[in-house]
Amino acid sequence: MKLGVCVPNYGESCSVEALRTVAAEAEKQGYDSIWCTDHVLMPKNSGTPYERIFESVTTLAYLAAATTRLRLGISSLITPMRNPIIVAKQLATIDNLSNGRLILAMGAGWNDTEFSYLGSNFHSRGKRLDESIRLIKDLWAGRTQFESMVLRQKFKDAVFEPSPVQQKLPIWIGGSSHAAMKRAATLGDAWHPNVLPLDKFSKLVSEFRESVPESKKKEICVRIGLNSGADRSEYTSPLGERRVMLSSNRGENRNVMKRLESLGVSYAVIAPSPDGSGSIADELSGLKMIAEDFL
Secondary structure, eight states: EEEEEESSBBBBBBBBHHHHHHHHHHHHHTTTTEEOOOOOOOOOSSSSOOOOOOOOOHHHHHHHHHHOOEEEETEEEEGGGHHHHHHHHHHHHHHHHSSOOOOOEEEOOOHHHHHHHOOOOOOTTTHHHHHHEEEEEHHHTTTOOOOTTTTTEEEOOOOOOOOOOSOOOOEEEOSSHHHHHHHHHOOOEEEEOOOOHHHHHHHHHHHHHHHGGGGGGGGEEEEEOOOOOOOOEEEEHHHHOOEEEEEEEEHHHHHHHHHHHHHTTEEEEEOOOOOOOOHHHHHHHHHHHHHHHHH
């Protein structure tokens, strides 16, 4: 199983120095990738750590220059809040700046107030995400014509230069809903859910594999929390959802990772401070522990 790291572009520890430090440690310890988390303008008292956050795409451009080997990703970019042509251009630029190291996870989003703040329609976000994926794929592949009634965007004989280093952008689809699973199976290269309690997660994996025939060809690449100061392997998300995390219990961590591998998980993006409250020292300690045990 390959391992990536979510950098602290959100929460109490969010700072430029923290970004540099965690990215350098991830590269030193042999992780495969680093990832930004995405939100733009959250409502006050949202109950999330995302009210304090660096914008994900521009942060990733900074990290492209601060690293040499690591793949670079966003987990997950809330694409329906954005103009997908601008997103495609931003990502192609980062792919050039990093010499082809970009990965992208996309999600439909869940906070309706944030959508309203950005002047975006929350209720049509699924359809717009599907069309945005199609548009981004077309531009990256060098196709110069596109039309979408859903996005209300149309172009012909457009020029998308410089071309990205990778002609095909690896796209993961975030979310645990049936719609997200179907999207991952039909439009993505991988499914990117959070890890729920393992009995429930096992059922979700079965649902994913059985729901759409194309899913059997897709990878499962999860996002999982890490708190090296905790002795329990579970926490509650800002949405009140029970999730599994890695903890100070190294034996239990091995059990969790072994179970995920048995379910076909090929990649884990580790969030060292899932609630955004951890210190950088704690995050670095946790990343070293995970590297010692699994890399």
